[in-house]
Amino acid sequence: MARYEARIDVTHLPGILDPQGATVERALPALGYTNVSRISVGKSIHLVIEAESEAAARSQVDEMCHRLLANPVIEAFEISLSELVP
Amino acid sequence: MARYEARIDVTHLPGILDPQGATVERALPALGYTNVSRISVGKSIHLVIEAESEAAARSQVDEMCHRLLANPVIEAFEISLSELVP
């Protein structure tokens, strides 16, 4: 059994409104930042998972994202894995 | 002027409890996931910034995190930058 650290980057599906991002973007010029655009605010989830292989870990995390961690109807997610060396 | 895409990974400071992470962790066994631990739920912020150099971009994003995007009292953040080739 190996242990992997997973980072899941949950973002909005293209075309889905991101009120948080839009609101932050509106606020920035007032703070003197005029060179920033395309802000989006999503979720970042970290976890540790035990699995036979990286492939096994990835497919379970993917399933967890679909079932619980993300909302596939409006969110996209990207999984990055790295093995934890004890 | 170059354009950079920034990803900011906002996490909870160690020692600051994370209600969302805790709740997800409690929920997982019921869903049949017993091999997952150390779950934390934070924010992932994406934005595009124009700057002279990667260093300039990084230092501005760092300042933006300290002032606005993260709350140093409870949150840590990590910035990753990549240049956007037009």
Added chain:
Amino acid sequence: MTTRIGVVQFPGTNCELDVVHAVDQLGGRGEILFHTERTLAGVDAAVVPGGFAHGDYLRTGAIARFSPIMEAVAQFAAAGGPVVGICNGFQVLCEAGLLPGALQKNAGLKFLCQTVDVRVETAVSVLSGAARTGDVLRLPINHFEGNYVCSPETLAELQADNRVVFRYVDNPNGSLDDIAGICNEGRNVVGLMPHPERASDAVLGSADGVVLLRSLLAAASERSVPAGR
């Protein structure tokens, strides 16, 4: 000469008129201060009321604290002026650094609108001067992010200086040390999650908030900081 209580309004604030109504009922005069103002127009005290300033987007209070009005509030507070943050206002004051710590999601991950028992832990603050230490008040809470957190050092300080002004009798949201409200060193800036204005009329179920609003009106009319502990 009626006491003037300035009530800050950000886009997304929604309890401003309730606070004005409650203050007026008690003989004071509530005045709305729009977030783009740069002065407090000479009011005797400032309230940052509840609601969802800037939608609570990113973090509660994160964007609101940059509003021009907040600089005026900070100066007023630094000069000893009475400042009270209720619910979202408490969150804004924490983000603005006028109060230590932060408020994050309730432990149950649910919005909570219910009336709870809150104990007054010190009568030495601009919001509790007319109350007695140990009084238990029935006050409505109405928040998703009311779970107070701070560093162990900060907590130790708050406890040592007796700056925890209100505690929940039965902690509804996981708040550190049952904290419902705190004050700054000067004790002229108070933030709390419960809504005194929602308990300002028996016909609404409780009038226990009146003693707190009276305390504020008294502190405001003196325009001075209660001394000592």
Added chain:
Amino acid sequence: MTPIAQPLHRQLGMTDEELAAVIDELGREPTELELAMYSVMWSEHCSYKSSRSHLGRLPTEAPWVLVGPGEGAGVLDVGDGLAVAIRIESHNHPSAVEPYQGAATGVGGIIRDIFSMGARPIALMDPLRFGPLDDPRTRYLFEGVVSGISGYGNAVGVPTVGGEVVFDECYTGNPLVNVLCLGVLPKERLVLARAEGVGNLAVLLGSATGRDGIGGASVLASAGFVEGSETKRPSVQVGDPFEEKRLIEACLELLDAGLAIGVQDLGAAGLSCAASETAAKTGAGMDVDAARVAKREPGMNPVELLTSESQERMLAIVTPEHLDEVLALCERWEIRATVAGRVTDTGRFRVYDGYFDAIGVPGANPLPPLGDDPPEVSSDRMPVADVPIGSLGDGPLYHRPLAPPADLEARQAADPGPGLLKRFPPGSDLSAELLDLLGSPNIADKSWVWHQYDHQLFLNTVAGPGGDASVLRLKETAGRALALSVDGKGRFCALDPRVGTELAVLEAARNVACSGARPLALVNCLNFGNPEHPEVMWQFSEAVDGMGDACRALGIPVVGGNVSFYNESHGVDIDPTPVVGVIGLIDRLESPPPGIALRAGDRIVMLGTTRREVGGSEWATRHGWREGRPPAADLEVGRLLHELVAGLVTERMVGGLHDCSDGGVAVALAEMAIAGDVGFDVRIGDAIMCFSESASRVVLSVAADRLNEVLGRAGSGRVPSVILGDAGGTDLHADGGFHVSLADAEHAWRDALPSIMGSPHDVG
């Protein structure tokens, strides 16, 4: 495998006949944009083409009705110069696809209907229907819908003061999410969205327009619904309560300052519907320039821009002289405002792409989004749509065939009474039955739901969720208050839609009477199956007649409604579920109404008559019986009861009172005991008498020295009354019926929902 490509009009949900009618109207083939607009405007959702022919049978008039059905909301005169606007709408199908956003955008939509009348929204109510909670998908939907209403309603700053939740297997594949909104306005500020005055400008306010719910109305509301179907996912809309909150403030300020002639919300069919409707009402015309619409995404074409259902957008009609002030006011509230239309006298609705700037129409023209190429501006552009302005609004009218369900008589004949009596003969111990009913999600404490809702904002809530009706004081008046109740009786309607609807009206009116109010008006949300099924149209027609009869008998005008058809999954229709909201007025509120709590030492009196009616009852259903007849609905008896009860309450002659509904008198008593933290000792009769859901009954807690007076009043009010027993002790005891401790009853009732919903849930 991919299906053979359908002709465009069919893909858009239009029949060949409807296309022919369009061609006839235009005298030519429609352009793609015109076809898209007609398909949405003529959809069931927008045109009421199947229901219009029936709704005319409802009574709509009373001296205090300022605006009846047909406008954004009904408006009532409540005295002291104040008026209230009220409306209810469904958001069923979007909520089944994405529960949080579906419910959230439903809240946003109904709120816009209210402030478009010039009223400040002050209260929401949310009648909900789901399948049984043992299904994980249902728990996910329930949790998501409640979070969505909480997340949006709380943040937009409109308290949710009451509602309803019912769980029944017929809603498993098709939950119902109805939302009612109430607003107040100074009578003189009442505005109706009207685009008058040639040359006046239509200013688009609020969110940029994205690809949300393109054709959403027709896709989601008018097509048979298949659970989780991928094709609908692009139509999911995301709500932004912060944008809406700023829109409320900006629009009300515009109207207060007299800067807007009218404001109209953008809902189904988006800009094409809003712009054409406002002008059609005055017989004027309207030109719209798609190039002026702020786009959220690059590359959006006029079809998308005109039919997009992006949330949080309004259209204000303003005179050119006022434009600068309007834009300034919007900037103060950080609201995007762009001149997108212009009133004409052509009697036509014309859409251009890149025209206004060329002909010199004033106002802001937003920059196109990154990566977009704006259309070439030119004054000799041809319109991309050009239709008679009225034609979009008056869609086809269908007289669909009606037929009662074949098995109706058989089902009605099978009364569960005898079977249940065999299982629970007189003298059997009903304690377990009572505890089971108290723990049934349909009856159990709903505070798990309403603790998530801000129900106190504005300091009006004298009686919030948890009792019979919710009571709101009107601070602006001399002590007046409103009472509100929403009720639906799907199970009764399944057995007899006419009687079931009468029972729903009776219950809502009864709840309102229990707070001492006299009923002012009713709004309804008619949730039905597929109107192409003759059984469904028969149910619909019966329900309309039942509502009409009940409203006439009780003197309650119907001031607004909403019809939601196609509530079906996998070809199975839901039970007919008309939901009604009744609003009542309390002329003088000195102190809060008594509430439902039993008072230790009081006598317990029941007004009304218990008959052996368990058909469609919660008790029978829990034992697997879904047949029989619903309780009789004697409308005259109801009217007399409501008048008596309202009188007793206003004269403060009772210590507490509660209407009998789900679970019968046994459950009503238990709820009163829990609320009053005191037991009781009563005599009710056998199981049937304990759990019968006979209509028009109210249980009273009466001080001993008031007893004879109350009984006398009942007699002279021609309302039967019976003394059930006394309040006291810590046990719930019914002679020869049940005997449980107050603690056990409270535990069963309070912990049911939390223990089921405790942990977060799997999408399943």
